[in-house]
Amino acid sequence: MTVRDDTARRRYVLEAGDALAFIDYRRDGRIVTMTHAEVPPALRGRGVGMALVEGALARVRERGEKVVPLCPFIAHYMRRHPQVRDLLAVGGDRLDTGNN
Numbered sequence: 001m002t003v004r005d006d007t008a009r010r011r012y013v014l015e016a017g018d019a020l021a022f023i024d025y026r027r028d029g030r031i032v033t034m035t036h037a038e039v040p041p042a043l044r045g046r047g048v049g050m051a052l053v054e055g056a057l058a059r060v061r062e063r064g065e066k067v068v069p070l071c072p073f074i075a076h077y078m079r080r081h082p083q084v085r086d087l088l089a090v091g092g093d094r095l096d097t098g099n100n
Helices: 048-062 072-080 082-087
Strands: 003-006 011-016 019-028 031-038 066-069
Touching (some): 003 048, 019 048, 048 066, 072 082
Parallel strands (some): 031 066
16 A cells, blocks of 8 residues: 555545545645544554555655644554654644543
């Protein structure tokens, strides 16, 4: 499964069969604000969400960008995986908010 950056729709996408999982984002210079992640119900519980987030963060790293994780799912992933915390934008640390 490969995550691609659909810049026209401003989302990272992961195709799994006929279904599409995605992360919506806003890009401002080198800052990517991830606003919403969605995994279709038929794909949940199969690691698709994790693969989506890992792939999206890999694209961010490749481009030398930083992340503001407004989406609770992404913030939760980053909280549990310290190896990606270096991708947090200064002032964009949303990891300690909420109960995620």
